[in-house]
Amino acid sequence: MSIINLSAYRFVGLDDLPALRERIRERCETLALKGTILLAPEGINLFLAGPREPVDAFMDWLREDPRFAGLEPKVSVSDAVPFGRLRVRLKKEIITMRMPAIRPEGARAPSVAPRTLHRWLAQGRDDEGREIVLLDTRNDYETDVGRFEHAVDYRLASFTGFPAAIAADCARYEGKTVVSYCTGGIRCEKAALHMQDLGIERVYQLEGGILKYFEDTDGAHWRGECFVFDQRGALDTQLAPAAPLPSGETVR
Incomplete structure (x- = not known):
């Protein structure tokens, strides 16, 4: 079954x-x-x-x-x-960022649908001709399993380190279209709102995250698998278990 x-x-x-x-x-x-x-x-x-x-x-x-x-x-x-x-x-937060001013329940950041991102990546620009920067908002042990090719990876030990990392690197995103992404959308939604607060323009979150991208597209432009927080360990682009954890092992 x-x-x-x-x-x-x-x-x-x-x-x-x-x-x-x-x-x-x-x-x-x-x-x-x-x-x-x-x-x-x-x-x-x-x-x-x-x-x-x-x-x-x-x-x-x-x-x-x-x-x-x-x-x-x-x-x-x-x-x-x-x-x-x-x-x-x-919990105090459903995803811990420790930035009380960020209130996603009040207003969402703009989002880009998986199929639209897929098309942007294939054509090498967004629909207005701007360069695209993919920003991985996950932790380092997750990005080690897989990520979008050429994505920015801050090697975060935890999501609480994201505000400091992005504050030190704002200049990278000037004049570009930024798409933040994560496993299911929750981290990249907070990240996009915070980036807007920092004055970074043209920031999007990937709607539904990596899992929705796998569900709605052929997974092109992704390298490796997607780490998941259960005993499957990771999923491939067909959403099939790619690296099951040993029986009884605890996920992070």
Whole structure:
């Protein structure tokens, strides 16, 4: 039986976190789903796995809450559930940047669709003729597994190091179109907003991140695989497990 793996996030103001955590945990346990769900005042970030029917039932239930009605997950398939248990956790941020002024739940940065980026990269310019700079906002151990060719990689130990790295390198992006990217879209969304605050023009986030790029295109211009935070280890451009972790090994 195929296992459906969901990755999704939404920046939206949440003020009932303890009660919401219990409702979500109860629903997941009833449906026997496994994975990790993070809840914070700024929104939700989830990674869940299970058979198709209970996964769909959970998403239908979650979308009954108007705050999550627009949640659109990235989907991949595996032969087994790549999580050992269910965790529903409360956090200060669903992706830690430690820049309180960045409030993605209030306004999104401009985004570029995967197929549009694919076309830009093939033609070597955006539709207005500007040079494109791809910016990887992930950690170093993720970029070591794979990344877009010629992408800027700051070799971050954690996302909290991004603000200092970009502040020291703003001149690189003058007069160019910048596309920030990450696994599923969450880090590059915060990164793009921060870059706008620094005065960098023409900043986009890759809509849906690398996983959506793999889903919507043939994966051209990508080199290697995409690191994922579960026991699959990494996915190839067909969203198939490329480097499974040994049984029982803990992901970062």
